[in-house]
Amino acid sequence: MTVALPLLISLGVMAYAWPAARTAPRDLPVGIVGTSTASQGAVESLAHSKPDGFDFHLYPDEVSARSAIRKRDVYGAFVVTPGSVTVLEASAASPTVAQLLGRAGRQLAAHSSQSAADRVASPTHGRSAHSEGGKAGAKEPAQIRVRTEDVVQTSADDPRGVVFSSALLPLTICSIMIALFVAMALRLRPVSRAMVLIVMSGAAALGVYVVAQGFLGALPHGHLATWASLALTILAISATTAGVVALVGPAGLGLSAALMVFVGNPFSGSTSAPELLPKAVDEIGQWLPPGAGASLVRDAAYFDGNDTAGHIAVLTLWGVLGLAAVLFGHRKSSVAKRPGDKESATVGTEGPANDVATPLVPPAPEELSPSSAPARSEMPAPAHARHAAGTCSSP
Incomplete structure (x- = not known):
């Protein structure tokens, strides 16, 4: 125990800290509007x-890019002119990704400005400017303007999405507690x-929705769909935990807690985005309930239920x-024995009957030998016994 417990603590800390420390875009889907030279330069930059940080999707116009963002096809898009x-x-979709795209947009603007300045300072451009009147004919490149627009905003009461991301861990723990209560x-x-698990x-x-939206205002849209998404997430976690307990006994509680809390939560990407892990x-x-549930609730609350089919399938x-x-793997002694339960070898005692009773088969009369018959007692029989024997004997 002196070695196992520190090792488990170290693994738990690593499970949470490692993905957070390695956050970076990996095939993050973003859109590029147009096929002009400026757009191609943005892709190259x-x-x-x-x-390998971005997965580029080309769109013919800005309207198509906005629609793709609302449908959850991409996290954002760049319109470069x-x-x-x-x-x-x-x-x-992710405040972290939104900040990342904003920085990328400023880098694009700086790169475009530098490219324009290099073209002005090139020898070919200098000869052309001299032929047109020297320095008077040369023009400084115009400054590239950067504009940011939030197509799908978080709630004004939760602008950084703190409530949404911090609620996943207590929701997971409470779901496990529901399974423990049922067990x-x-x-x-x-x-x-x-x-009971379903109800x-x-x-x-x-209750979660009343707190998150009624008191904190973090889930402002799709009220019924958001509640259903939360219910499906809690059911997936609690039913899985209760099922593992029913199959393997008390050890199933620890296994499920380790899977959901120390793997499902830090690997969910709820604080950033799955593509940043x-x-x-x-x-x-x-593929685990916490991650699929977080994505489903986000899509239901902000994106009109778009891109939810896969998450619903995983949770279901x-x-x-x-x-x-x-239903089918229930073990009577999964967590504790029922009051009054006896060992299967105990027969004829008072208390609740065992689930599986062992029938008692009396020996055949011919198997009883005179030597095995019990000796008659020398004590006189009670009066009621003598009376019963007299009434049942033949004349």
Whole structure:
């Protein structure tokens, strides 16, 4: 224990700190508007500054790029012209990515200004300027303007998305507590356990939504869809935990807690974005209930339910498998024994019957030998016994 406990603590800290320390764009989907020379230069500049950092999508106009952002096809887009750079971002998708795109837009503007200055200072340009009147004919390159527009904003009460990102961990822990409560309810049958999980998930989701939106104003849109997303997330976590406990016993609680809390939460990308996490970590996180649930709630609350099919499928799969384990893999001694339960070898004692009774088969009459018959007692039989024997004997 003196070695195992510090090792577990170290692994838990690494699970949270490592993805956060390695945050960087990795195939982050962004849009580029137009196919002009300026747009092509923007692609080359971004690809050079962050190799493999962006996954570029070309759009014919700004309207198409805005639509792609709302549909969750891209996190943002760049509209590059010879005199300006417009950054279309969506802070509701990820405030961290929105800041990253803003910095990238300023870098594009600086790169374009430098390129224009280099063209003015080139010998060819100098000879042309001299032929047209020397220095009087030369013009300084115009300053590139940078404009940023937030296409899908976070709530005004939660501009940095702090409430949304910080709520995932307590939601995961509370979901595990629901599973623990169901596992400790020893008198509930498997069907009742499954029903309690469903009802408590819906009630807990309502409480979470009342706090997050009613008091804090962090989930302003899609009220019913957001509540349903929260309920499905809680059900997926709690049903999985209860199902593992039903299959393997008390150890299943620790296994599920480690998977959901120390893997699912830090790999979810809820504080940044899945595409900012190290490779393979983002995919693992989105296949676990915390990551899929965080993405589903975000899409339901801010993006009209776009790009939710995959997240719903993942959560439904976990929930169905967990409920099936609760129904068909139930173990009577999963967490604790019912009051009055006896060992299977104890027969004929008072108390609740065992789930599986071992029938008692009396020996055949011919198997009883005179030597094995019990000796008659020398004590006289009680009066009521002599009376019963007299009435049952033949004349």
